[in-house]
Amino acid sequence: MIVNPALQPDFRYYLKQHGALLAKGRALGVQFVGLFENGLYFELARHANRLAGRLAEGIRSQGYDFLSQSSSNQIFPIFPNELVERMQQDYGFYVWAPIGADRAAARLVTSWATPEDRVDRFLADLRG
Numbered sequence: 001m002i003v004n005p006a007l008q009p010d011f012r013y014y015l016k017q018h019g020a021l022l023a024k025g026r027a028l029g030v031q032f033v034g035l036f037e038n039g040l041y042f043e044l045a046r047h048a049n050r051l052a053g054r055l056a057e058g059i060r061s062q063g064y065d066f067l068s069q070s071s072s073n074q075i076f077p078i079f080p081n082e083l084v085e086r087m088q089q090d091y092g093f094y095v096w097a098p099i100g101a102d103r104a105a106a107r108l109v110t111s112w113a114t115p116e117d118r119v120d121r122f123l124a125d126l127r128g
Contacts, residue, residue, distance in 0.1 A: 042114035046103040048073035051110040051119050058123040067097065076105045083126075091122060 013015045035041045052073040056066070059077045067076035078099050080089070084106055088091075096107040110119070 007063060043075075048112050048114065050111045051114050051116065052108075053109065053121065055108060055119050058119070059126065062123075067099070073110045076106050077108065078103050078105050085126075087121075087125065090125060 002011055041065070049072060051073050056070070056075045056077070059075070060066070065078045066080060070076065076096055080103055084095060084104050087106075093106050093108050095104040097105045099105055
């Protein structure tokens with residue numbers, strides 16, 4: 001029972017509009033059934049993590065340091081500010097943290113949908 005009379009009219013509709021009454025909630029959950037069948041979730045995660053590792057190794061081999069070591073699909077290489085600006089013209093990432101006056105840690109993320117050739121292209125463009 002709603003105690004405040006001003007909230008009583010149309011309260012049910014207000015809840016529904018804001019997602020509190022999911023009449024079709026099972027339709028939202030069904031996507032997770034497919035994701036967890038036959039190890040698909042783990043396969044997709046392995047792909048993202050493998051490509052992040054490959055990206056990190058390629059960046060490391062070019063002499064760049066990292067803000068931290070990562071075992072996930074996110075890596076945080078430290079680049080000169082000029083390089084960050086150049087790479088941001090073609091790639092969608094942002095500066096995670098400035099490192100002094102002339103360098104910055106970038107946040108790079110791979111996903112289940114990242115193609116391998118995209119990692120190769122990034123590394124080639126990084127070489128200049």
